[in-house]
Amino acid sequence: MSDAVGVQSAPGNTGFVDDWSQDKQVFGVPWGKAMMWIFLLSDTFIFSCFLVGYMSVRIATTDPWPNPSEVFGLEAFGVQVPLLLIAIMTFILITSSGTMALAVNMGYRKDRNKTFWLMVATAVLGATFVGMQAFEWSKLISEGVRPWENPFGAAQFGSSFFMITGFHGMHVSAGVIYLLVIAFRVKNGFYEKRGGNYEIVEITGLYWHFVDLVWVFIFAFFYLW
Amino acid sequence: MAETGQQHPLKIYWIMWGALFVLSGMSYATDFMDDGALRTFLILTFMFLKAGGIVLIFMHMGWERLALKISILGPPAALLVLIWLMSLEGAYVEDTRVEYYGESTFEPREPEHH
Numbered sequence: 001m002s003d004a005v006g007v008q009s010a011p012g013n014t015g016f017v018d019d020w021s022q023d024k025q026v027f028g029v030p031w032g033k034a035m036m037w038i039f040l041l042s043d044t045f046i047f048s049c050f051l052v053g054y055m056s057v058r059i060a061t062t063d064p065w066p067n068p069s070e071v072f073g074l075e076a077f078g079v080q081v082p083l084l085l086i087a088i089m090t091f092i093l094i095t096s097s098g099t100m101a102l103a104v105n106m107g108y109r110k111d112r113n114k115t116f117w118l119m120v121a122t123a124v125l126g127a128t129f130v131g132m133q134a135f136e137w138s139k140l141i142s143e144g145v146r147p148w149e150n151p152f153g154a155a156q157f158g159s160s161f162f163m164i165t166g167f168h169g170m171h172v173s174a175g176v177i178y179l180l181v182i183a184f185r186v187k188n189g190f191y192e193k194r195g196g197n198y199e200i201v202e203i204t205g206l207y208w209h210f211v212d213l214v215w216v217f218i219f220a221f222f223y224l225w
Numbered sequence: 226m227a228e229t230g231q232q233h234p235l236k237i238y239w240i241m242w243g244a245l246f247v248l249s250g251m252s253y254a255t256d257f258m259d260d261g262a263l264r265t266f267l268i269l270t271f272m273f274l275k276a277g278g279i280v281l282i283f284m285h286m287g288w289e290r291l292a293l294k295i296s297i298l299g300p301p302a303a304l305l306v307l308i309w310l311m312s313l314e315g316a317y318v319e320d321t322r323v324e325y326y327g328e329s330t331f332e333p334r335e336p337e338h339h
């Protein structure tokens with residue numbers, strides 16, 4: 001971190017021009033945070049390509065598109081509830097986003113114990129999400145849904161589903177590992193030896209919130225649309 | 226570190242967390258509606274509200290300086306062009322399929338429930 005970090009620029013457009021035209025760091029954030037944001041921007045384009053590809057094949061197919069609320073419906077207490085598992089997964093991911101936001105806050109307060117437990121809670125919720133996704137995949141596979149065909153309608157449904165949720169699930173799994181690594185480092189005093197800076201918790205949080213953000217779009221476009 | 230430290234009152238997070246639950250619930254509720262323009266509008270509205278809240282509050286983008294906001298939030302606007310072009314392309318591919326192979330004869334099976 002250099003002197004430029006934390007320097008207040010003028011508000012609005014003047015500050016924007018100052019930031020770019022002066023001989024200093026442009027963004028005024030620690031390099032790790034800037035790099036995480038740029039990585040997330042590139043990841044935005046990857047997920048967007050998947051979602052736009054899904055839109056494109058869904059428009060192009062002449063076969064009927066399977067109705068997601070029926071395909072992903074579950075029977076609970078003798079009643080058929082549409083998208084039940086997906087709704088639960090959505091709420092689990094939102095809960096994990098909240099615990100992550102609190103972990104970032106506790107990190108800045110240098111409350112290592114609370115930060116650790118909140119990050120572990122986030123990781124456990126994330127792992128639960130992946131577990132439920134594995135259940136969803138097994139259920140669909142047992143019903144004959146494949147990337148190249150399915151009994152409910154257009155073959156493109158299966159390819160889009162496995163591609164998009166698979167890639168998202170991989171991000172969640174990587175996030176769980178990332179969270180646990182940082183959480184244990186927070187606990188064992190790794191960052192105390194490096195000047196007691198807990199910016200890393202916020203950077204980890206950016207990744208985790210992004211995973212939740214992607215799910216918001218997948219939920220709207222793939223499951224609800 | 227006052228500006229970049231991103232230390233904010235806990236209350237903001239509790240409110241945002243609650244709002245995300247409510248918005249997700251409403252988003253899920255659209256699944257019980259009949260298909261139509263209103264449902265599509267609501268799906269998109271709840272989606273953008275949720276996404277905006279996550280980026281601005283949870284990811285702290287609302288408190289970052291304009292240079293970072295524009296660099297990160299600006300480029301995805303190019304996706305609108307991709308969406309537009311790919312929807313034209315998709316419609317064209319469907320037309321040619323109908324033209325050369327005829328309408329679909331696929332008979333879907335009803336999903337079974339467990």
